[in-house]
Amino acid sequence: QSVLTQPPSVSGAPGQRVTISCTGSSSNIGAGYDVHWYQQLPGTAPKLLIHGNSNRPSGVPDRFSGSKSGTSASLAITGLQAEDEADYYCQSYDNSLRVRVFGAGTKVTVL
Amino acid sequence: QVQLQESGPGLVKPSETLSLTCSVSGGSMSSSYWSWIRQTPGKGLEWIGYIYYSGSANYNPSLRSRVTISVDRSKNQFSLKVRSVTAADTAVYFCARDTGTNWFDPWGQGTLVIVSS
Numbered sequence: 001q002s003v004l005t006q007p008p009s010v011s012g013a014p015g016q017r018v019t020i021s022c023t024g025s026s027s028n029i030g031a032g033y034d035v036h037w038y039q040q041l042p043g044t045a046p047k048l049l050i051h052g053n054s055n056r057p058s059g060v061p062d063r064f065s066g067s068k069s070g071t072s073a074s075l076a077i078t079g080l081q082a083e084d085e086a087d088y089y090c091q092s093y094d095n096s097l098r099v100r101v102f103g104a105g106t107k108v109t110v111l
Numbered sequence: 112q113v114q115l116q117e118s119g120p121g122l123v124k125p126s127e128t129l130s131l132t133c134s135v136s137g138g139s140m141s142s143s144y145w146s147w148i149r150q151t152p153g154k155g156l157e158w159i160g161y162i163y164y165s166g167s168a169n170y171n172p173s174l175r176s177r178v179t180i181s182v183d184r185s186k187n188q189f190s191l192k193v194r195s196v197t198a199a200d201t202a203v204y205f206c207a208r209d210t211g212t213n214w215f216d217p218w219g220q221g222t223l224v225i226v227s228s
Contacts, residue, residue, distance in 0.1 A: 048216035102156035
């Protein structure tokens with residue numbers, strides 16, 4: 001069971017907006033630690049999508065956005081495209097476990 | 112840009128030592144942290160540990176007793192050893208550049224290691 005909780009799956013039609021939640025606790029997100037998001041396409045390594053809660057690395061489309069509030073964070077994908085079909089993971093730091101921790105991942109399906 | 116590539120045996124016997132190497136190209140290892148992360152269907156993504164280019168290391172407390180990460184700056188490589196492996200160590204192992212306290216970027220393509228007799 002992951003320290004950071006994500007929904008197992010979300011889906012949407014092309015062009016729609018989907019959001020993925022990442023719920024933590026007072027020892028990680030709620031303690032003020034940043035949340036980062038990764039996209040993992042089938043058979044590939046995770047790729048950094050969002051860092052520092054809401055910052056996009058160069059080359060990441062602005063269709064992807066991140067936010068954080070309290071003990072949770074969210075990743076939004078607007079204008080959903082077929083190429084967005086992948087697994088998405090949130091990641092933060094937990095001061096009780098003293099390690100970086102990941103969510104279990106959310107599979108995004110484009111209908 | 113920096114690229115990472117894992118290498119090592121894909122099959123390790125139980126109780127033996129898993130050894131992997133990550134080769135860094137396209138940039139220097141200086142002033143960076145370098146991590147190992149593994150992924151299993153059951154436990155998901157798990158940070159194993161990191162090494163700073165100077166040689167100081169930090170490990171996941173849950174694995175600290177069995178893990179060693181080292182760096183060879185002359186070869187632009189860093190390595191992972193996991194001792195006394197069991198089937199639970201079967202995973203895809205990734206190496207990645209680490210900011211030290213925050214995110215990982217970029218990642219290597221990953222290598223599957225199966226622990227089996």
